Amino acid sequence: MLGLWVAVLGPVSLYAQSASSAEPSLAVPSSQAGLVGGAGTSLAMPTPVAAPAPTAAPAPATALPFPTSPSGLGGTVVFGSQMFVGRFANMPFTGFNPDYQIAVGDRVLLRIWGAVTYEAYQNVDPQGNIFIPNVGPVSVLGVQNKDLNKQVEAQVRRTFRANVGVYASLDSAQPVRIYVTGFVRAPGLYGGVSSDSVLNFIDKAGGIDPDRGSYLSVKVLRGGKPRANINLYRFLLDGELDRLQFQDGDTVVVLPRQHTVTVMGEAQNAYVFELDRPEVSGSDIFYMARPKPTATHVSVVRNTGVQLTSEYHRLADAKPVMVRSGDLVTFTADKYTTTLLVRVDGDQQGDRSLVMPVGATLKDLMARLNPSPRANLDGVQLFRKSVQQRQKASLEVALRNLETAALTARSSTTEEANLRKSEADLMLNFTARARSIQPLGQVVLTDREEADKLLLEDGDVLNIPTRNHLVLLSGEVLFPNAQVYSPGASVDDYVQLAGGYTQSADTSKQIVLRSNGSVAPSGSNPEPGDEILILPKIESKNIEVTRSVTQILYQIAISAKVALGL
Structure with missing residues (x-):
């Protein structure tokens, strides 16, 4: 097969080698063939003829x-x-740079077809030339990449005036x-x-x-x-x-x-910026820092000798202010909010987004609602971002305490050490899953008379549930489901209708959550719309681990209404 390949392509390749000192003819451009190219004539391109290895660039330092x-x-x-x-x-x-100037050592792909056929890669020699058979040396040193094909074609046309197509492009720099x-x-x-x-x-x-x-x-x-x-x-x-x-x-x-200024706050580019002189104007800082649309003011803290001095300017007046090397520039959103935006979900027939004045209470919001006849106004639910953030932070503290307790437990024997390691792995997996749970941020509304005095916050969400006669059951039961409310039925009655407890259930840890976010007293019977959570048993010889896991399970159950398993 190799002999046949040489027999077919040999004549053209031998012609190219005998006609000049160029490298053997090459059909397929190297991996950098797309680096630069020129516009060729409108004739068809020939079939490729050979493929020697391209000249390798020096390997970069690691x-x-x-x-x-x-x-x-x-x-x-x-x-x-x-x-x-x-x-x-x-x-x-590896893109096309039309302004690139051909230099010594560059490799040029040259193709000639028609009355004369020739194809080869030519390296620009030390005198800035490439050699074309029957044409002679062609100077390309300093020629811009966009003009390379015109330069070579013009030289070839002096020898072959007709029936010859020419294409030249820079293969690799x-x-x-x-x-x-x-x-x-x-x-x-x-x-x-x-x-x-x-x-x-x-x-x-x-x-x-x-x-x-x-x-x-x-x-x-x-x-x-x-x-x-x-x-x-x-x-x-x-x-x-x-x-x-x-x-x-x-x-x-x-x-x-030489000089730097630190930018913080409401800026798209809050970084340490370098200055080309000891003092620049505020407009120069604006150009680099790009204040956010929310920014209204800018403060400049100057480090002058052993004293710190501060300046405070409106954003519109700060461009002429001079900023010196070492200053701290902080963009702030110094706005006074006069209204709040509250979203209403659930069984609401009116507007879903309500604008309330600052200082409005839950009672004021309830007065503007237009609930349907099916709405359960006694079970309204209020969700708040700030509460959600505090619940998440509290959960994170508990998870870190659990990880510390699990990873620092002491062992007196090898067998006990192996058990501690397995327990630690289990706890780390548990904490990873617990971190993925997002608290709801629900505000418990038990005493409606006092709840009506609750001040609203921007971004609050009020959910109006629909009256229903269902009791939700989840956690360590065989078949978690939603059951029709049965007057006088206990938690155990609902669990039995769900197939009973699982083997990992802790029957003493039963949580009944009311729709308003409160937890029913122990032993209370569920009411319509309640949710029953059955928590898992915790088996550990480490008292601290047991206490931490129990705390976390309760936090997640109450804040996120999720019965997380171990």
Whole structure:
């Protein structure tokens, strides 16, 4: 099979080799063939003829495993430090750059078809030429990528005036090695191609040191002389990045940072910003920090010598204010709320969203409702975000105490240590599941006379349940279900109708939740709309673990109406 392949393609390949000193003919472009290309003539392309291995670029130096979220200045994140986490280093530029200038060492794909057939990859020689059989050397050094095909075609037309199609495109840019130094994490020599951006090489060096390096002053030196001065904030804020064409031996130098301002609060970019001078105007800070629409005021805390002084300005008046290096700028939403938005769910026939004045009570809200005749106004439920957050925080404290108790339990024997390890694994799995449960944030409304005096909060949700004669049963029962209310029936009666208790049920831990969020006294019979929760048994020799798990189960059952199993 190999001999047949050579026999078929051999003549064309041998012609290409004998006609010039170019590499063997190649049909399929290398992996970087899409890097740059030119516009060819309107003739059809020939069938590919051969495929030698492409010239390999030098392997880049291995980047160190640096942190993915560098920070500086006491933990405040520096603007720009989020760029260099390995993405640029792992993604070299392989797009079409029309302004790229052909350099020595670049590889050009050349195809000629028609009266004369020729196809090969040509490396630009030290004199800036590529050699075309029967045409001779063609100068391409310094030619822009967008003009490469025109340049080559014009030279070929001097020899072959008709019946010949020409296509030339840059297959791969010149491999280069660039020095990266200054205030980067890992100064050194790094490989790439001449079309790579400065971001690529800085990323390979681990990125700019956020505590010391500058994002405003990155210099590129060639032969010891300045080639470019790059401001990376232009790229971060406006998407602008100077296109550079690197040469072997160029040096990228990250200069030291000089001045900084810290921005906090209601800003889209709440970071430590670098300044190019000791003092800038407020408009410059606005441009970098991008205040949120909710921001109304800005405070400036100045660190002047041994004293701290503060200024407070309306956002509209703050642009002329001068901000100095070392200042702390905080954007705030200093608004006075005069109305509240309350949502009404359930059996409500009127508006679902009601605007109430600040200071309105639950009684005021009830007066504006338009419930249906089926509504159960005695069982209204009030859900509040602030209560939900406190319930979640309280649950988190209990879970941490449980983890501490499970992981610090002592053992006197190997067998006991193994049991403790298994128990700890079980508790960690339990806490992970418990953390995924979200409390409802329900406010218990038992005493309606006092509940009517309850002040509303913005975002409150009032649910009006429909009257029903069902009792819900969940937790450690064989068949959790909803049963028709039976007057005088006890919890055990409902459990028996659900198939009885499971083997892991703790029959002493029965919780009856009223629709208004309250817990019925022990031994009370369920009422219509109530929910029965049967909790699991806790088997542990560690008293602290047992106490913590019991507390957590009750917290989850009451705050989220969930009977969580072990």
